[in-house]
Amino acid sequence: MQTASERLRAAFFPNLRWVLTKIERIAVPLLLVAVWEAFSRSGALPQALLPPPSAVLHALGDWMFGIDGSAQDYSGTWLRNALASTMRVAAGFAIAAALGIVLGTxxxxxxxxxxxxxxxxxxxRPIPPVSWIPLAIIWFGIADRPAIFLVFLGAFFPVLMNTIHGVKAIDRNLIRAGAMMGASERQLLTDIVVPAALPSIFAGLRIAVGSAWMLTVTAEMVAVKSGVGYVLWDSYYFLRYDMVIAAMVSIGLLGFLSDYGIKLLMARVLRWQRTTVRRGA
Known part of the structure; x- marks a missing residue:
């Protein structure tokens, strides 16, 4: 039978461990933000050139919710621009993922x-996707299609190369065992090859979604008149560096959420890896 002190430890220490885990995750970002705020307000650089995090947060808040109009024409338009960028990423990424997995296999x-x-x-593959921008504008005009095309180029090759690696790295004994059981070539592919290659495929998808966000922002700076990248570039022209950094933060947040979505899907599809893959201490 547990004593009072044992019951107290059993109730307290799991919560303490959870709190410490959360602190570990936010300690470095909070430290960087504090150093940035102190440096910006120290006068070493004009705040117009390096706005403090508090100013960036204020600009981001007005961009999102239209608090006081300080973001001027972009006040309250964040959701519309974020959805425009997300749509372009989703379209280009979906095409790249489908074609990259099929062709890589x-x-x-x-x-x-x-x-x-x-x-x-x-x-x-070595040709930088941004070098396709002039041709993309000529072929597709100033609209969503050149951005989707560039996102596709940026996301396609990571998926392709990781899929090829995943298929080639499969234990040949698995394929021989399937063939000995009478599996057809199609069954070998669908039941053995592709499932065994899924860890590499998901690694490629995670790399690809990061590239997709980089390329859509690049395209929006040049070939599109909406989206987070367009706001970033337009704010630069008007010397609104608080909005520039707010757009950068938005891109990072949207990219993080995209990657997190793929991680959730990967955890669901690759449930068997939980017992076979080493996790960090």
Missing amino acids: AIGWSRAIEATVEPTLQML
Whole structure:
């Protein structure tokens, strides 16, 4: 039978561990924000060039909720711009993921397809996606389509390369065992190859969604007249560096949420990894 002190420890220490875990996660960001605030207010640089976090938070709040109109034309328009950017990321990322997984599986599985297709893809892969901007504008005009095209280019190759790696790294004994059980080539692909390659595929998807956000912001600076990237670039022209940093924070937040969504999906699909993969201490 537990004593009073044992019951107290059992009730208190799990909560203490939870609190310490939360503190560990926010300690570094809070320290960086405090140093930034102190440096900005020290006068080493004009606050117009390096706004303190408090000013950035105020600009972001007005951009989101239209508090006092300090964000001027963009007051209260954050949700509209965030949705526009998210739509472009989602469209380009979905096309890149579908094509990258299908083509990567085919290249990793078939030597004939690898010999035919991969050399061309490897020639295209080193070309920076931003170098396609002039052609994208010529082909698609000033609208959503050039941004979606650039997002696709940025997200496609991480998915493709990780899928190829995942397929090629499969234990051949699994494939031999499936073949000995009478599985057809299609069944080998759907029941053994693709499931075994999923950890690598999800790694590619997480890299790709980060690239997708970088490319959509780049496209919005040049080829689109809406979205978070457009607000960032327009604010730069009007020397509103608090809005520039607020847009940067927004991009980071949206990218984090996108990655977190993929992590949740990965945890659901790859439940078996919880007992086979080492976690941090």
